[in-house]
Amino acid sequence: MLHRHEYKTLTWIDLESPTLDEVRQVATEFNVNPIVADELLSPTLRPHTERYENFLYLVLHFPTLRRSHDIRSLAEQEVDFVIGKNFIITTRYEELALFVEFRKVFEVNATLEEDHFTENSFDIFLLLTKRLYRSVDVEIDEVRETLECIESEIFKGREKEMVESLSRAGRDILNLKQALDPHQDILSSLSSLTEEFVGSEYVRRVRAIESMYYRSRKHVTNIWQTLSELRETNNSLLSTKQNEVMKTLTIMAFVTFPLMLISSIFGMNTEVLPIVGVEQDFWIIMGMMIIATMGMFFYFRHRRWL
Numbered sequence: 001m002l003h004r005h006e007y008k009t010l011t012w013i014d015l016e017s018p019t020l021d022e023v024r025q026v027a028t029e030f031n032v033n034p035i036v037a038d039e040l041l042s043p044t045l046r047p048h049t050e051r052y053e054n055f056l057y058l059v060l061h062f063p064t065l066r067r068s069h070d071i072r073s074l075a076e077q078e079v080d081f082v083i084g085k086n087f088i089i090t091t092r093y094e095e096l097a098l099f100v101e102f103r104k105v106f107e108v109n110a111t112l113e114e115d116h117f118t119e120n121s122f123d124i125f126l127l128l129t130k131r132l133y134r135s136v137d138v139e140i141d142e143v144r145e146t147l148e149c150i151e152s153e154i155f156k157g158r159e160k161e162m163v164e165s166l167s168r169a170g171r172d173i174l175n176l177k178q179a180l181d182p183h184q185d186i187l188s189s190l191s192s193l194t195e196e197f198v199g200s201e202y203v204r205r206v207r208a209i210e211s212m213y214y215r216s217r218k219h220v221t222n223i224w225q226t227l228s229e230l231r232e233t234n235n236s237l238l239s240t241k242q243n244e245v246m247k248t249l250t251i252m253a254f255v256t257f258p259l260m261l262i263s264s265i266f267g268m269n270t271e272v273l274p275i276v277g278v279e280q281d282f283w284i285i286m287g288m289m290i291i292a293t294m295g296m297f298f299y300f301r302h303r304r305w306l
Helices: 020-030 034-039 097-112 121-154 159-180 183-198 200-255 257-265 281-302
Strands: 002-007 010-016 048-051 055-068 071-084 087-092
Touching: 002 020, 002 097, 010 020, 010 097, 010 121, 020 034, 020 087, 048 183, 055 121, 055 159, 055 183, 071 121, 071 159, 087 121, 097 121, 121 159, 121 183, 121 200, 159 200, 183 200, 200 257, 200 281, 257 281
Parallel strands: 010 087
Antiparallel strands: 002 010, 048 055, 055 071, 071 087
16 A cells, blocks of 8 residues: 655655555656665565665564454564655555554645654654654563563462463563664664765764664663563472472371371281270270371471471
8 A cells, every 4th residue: 555645845655565566656756776676565584774876775673562362462563764865665564553643744744834844854764763663662661561460460379370471471572672683783884874865964863763772672671681580580489389289298198107007007917916806996096096197297396397
């Protein structure tokens, strides 16, 4: 789908899952290199940036939140930028709400002829990139809130149920890291290309974008450390509970040991058995078993094993 927006001498083409005809039309109008035009047709495996004669070409992947049957997951959403002198082309392969919102703002500004935007395509790129990094911060906050809920549940005694939740949170954080890590090299190379393409006055603004990226990456590192601590705490609590269960079962086995021993002795098939045949022999044997069991019980209490 092709969305075309114009503001004074600036043209913004927003492509969403573009067709071959749409890409050919845009490539012909703005003299886009055929290699770049071919890349616009389908997602690119890795982010990168390239300088061409009349435009800059950037590919960035951003983590996006998805929900399916009440299950949340993070996936990568690719955004391609082709930035020319008086045009900018953005390409996506899935719908992104922030682009819909930005298109509305752009249209209103163009209709009212307000000066909220400049005619420089690089300004539009910077505005969009800032919004994309702000959306990343929203995703990070979502994961942080999930970790806070998990922490609360862990200390409510639901350690076993939180094992799966911790694994899902770990997957989300890993997706965040994988999506953001390549941005460092892209933004570093963009700083040098910016000075060549639009002048040194924009380098400072690109570095502001870099600062947003480093802040986001720092937040991801922090929640990764939080996850590691929660996972270790959860495992410790689970181990403690398992040890308590094993301790209880072991003590029960020792407490009942006299019962089994005495019953085995008096169950032997021998000619002579003491007490057997004496009046009230059954109650005497039962008394011996109870005394031996209580003795073991009080011994364990004395040693503070119970």
